[in-house]
Amino acid sequence: MRVAICGGGVIGACTAYYLTRRGINVIVVERTEVAAAASGKAGGFLALDWCVGTPLDKMARRSFVLHADLPPEIGADWAYQRMTAYSGFVVADDGARRHARAKLNWLSQSVIITDRLGTPETTAVVHPRKFTSAMMSAAQRHGALLCPGRVTGIVRSADGSRIRGVEADGVTVEADAVVIAMGPWSMAAAAWLRLPAVFGQRSPSLVYDTGTDVPADALFLEYRDESGTITMVEVFPRADGSTLVTAFSNQTALPSDPATVTPEASEIDRLHVIAARLSPAFRPERIIARQACFRPVTQDGLPLIGKVPQSEGVYVATGHNVWGILNAPATGEALAELIADGASRSTDLAPFDPARLRPLIPSPLPLS
Numbered sequence: 001m002r003v004a005i006c007g008g009g010v011i012g013a014c015t016a017y018y019l020t021r022r023g024i025n026v027i028v029v030e031r032t033e034v035a036a037a038a039s040g041k042a043g044g045f046l047a048l049d050w051c052v053g054t055p056l057d058k059m060a061r062r063s064f065v066l067h068a069d070l071p072p073e074i075g076a077d078w079a080y081q082r083m084t085a086y087s088g089f090v091v092a093d094d095g096a097r098r099h100a101r102a103k104l105n106w107l108s109q110s111v112i113i114t115d116r117l118g119t120p121e122t123t124a125v126v127h128p129r130k131f132t133s134a135m136m137s138a139a140q141r142h143g144a145l146l147c148p149g150r151v152t153g154i155v156r157s158a159d160g161s162r163i164r165g166v167e168a169d170g171v172t173v174e175a176d177a178v179v180i181a182m183g184p185w186s187m188a189a190a191a192w193l194r195l196p197a198v199f200g201q202r203s204p205s206l207v208y209d210t211g212t213d214v215p216a217d218a219l220f221l222e223y224r225d226e227s228g229t230i231t232m233v234e235v236f237p238r239a240d241g242s243t244l245v246t247a248f249s250n251q252t253a254l255p256s257d258p259a260t261v262t263p264e265a266s267e268i269d270r271l272h273v274i275a276a277r278l279s280p281a282f283r284p285e286r287i288i289a290r291q292a293c294f295r296p297v298t299q300d301g302l303p304l305i306g307k308v309p310q311s312e313g314v315y316v317a318t319g320h321n322v323w324g325i326l327n328a329p330a331t332g333e334a335l336a337e338l339i340a341d342g343a344s345r346s347t348d349l350a351p352f353d354p355a356r357l358r359p360l361i362p363s364p365l366p367l368s
């Protein structure tokens, strides 16, 4: 059996890894480069129990455990570390500052910590690009092929009954099964398959070289600017000495080419002003990346993981929203079980069945 995975983000890489571990031949078709999109630009934050009370809870718990097991299993370093997570707010005036002091000594006095949201037992972080690349490399060591190319359609046998592969850059990549894992660009596949819509939610971020100045404290802060507008700011220090600061989220048009996703200068300027208020560690000369990315979002906020309706041999794994890095290992593991054995044992995929949502286009367009 040979499986073609469309997309070399964290979901494609983890699916490739778990399929190859079962001895299945895999070819990953990626149009830009591995981790080119959100999987290379995310925070990398992981939480054991922050999805409690939602259909994602079991998957998140399973994936949190897999994340801890993977570094020794694969024998690579992608800056996995346990951390503490805090919430709080940023005060604007001296009056408020007199009444409260930051509890974390690396932060400015204007940052007030109110709660501890997670401990090293329940929260962790990875460098998302290094993690995605390491998972892809591990899959390649197990025999997976990585093929550059833009997937533009599904190829079937003449009578339409059997999958023959995918079309990439005008060439057929032969396969017995196909996984659509193109993040928000999976929307393109809704023109070829009975797939629900997937949207892109855009956020800018800054990455600072903070060395050892910032300890393993993730922050979720409420920031009120001069106009009274409240913004949620998130700070993720990683074990390799880099710290990502992100804020703002908006639904702007998704560029057709992932390589052309760039941040807006005004958002980057605002983000830098906010970061500078948080800590002296966030100085302009320490910025090593100004970036933006789109997280894949579905209509009900849950991922699409499973068989594509009315397309035997075609699977989808996308729409992981803010938890794609966290949930990638459990997604890959469960999807590999579904493809190889016909059912997933490790995680119940029923809540993520693509058939629960109405397809974007009622019947597929003619296939190549």
Ligand SMILES: Cc1cc2nc3c(=O)[nH]c(=O)nc-3n(C[C@H](O)[C@H](O)[C@H](O)COP(=O)(O)OP(=O)(O)OC[C@H]3O[C@@H](n4cnc5c(N)ncnc54)[C@H](O)[C@@H]3O)c2cc1C
Pocket: 006, 007, 008, 009, 010, 011, 012, 029, 030, 031, 032, 033, 034, 035, 036, 037, 038, 039, 040, 041, 042, 043, 044, 045, 046, 149, 150, 151, 152, 181, 182, 183, 184, 185, 186, 188, 201, 202, 203, 204, 205, 236, 246, 258, 293, 294, 295, 296, 317, 318, 319, 320, 321, 322, 323, 324, 325, 326, 327
């Ligand atoms: C600012 C920000 C911070 C985040 N922080 C966190 C966090 O702390 N923790 C967490 O768990 N999640 C986080 N996320 C969410 C996470 O990044 C995403 O859910 C996850 O990366 C999605 O992975 P993916 O593989 O589905 O998609 P993507 O990373 O978008 O990968 C899709 C891949 O498909 C390729 N592709 C597209 N079209 C084609 C085509 N036609 N043919 C071939 N290849 C194609 C693209 O080039 C790309 O490499 C964050 C997201 C953002 C935006």
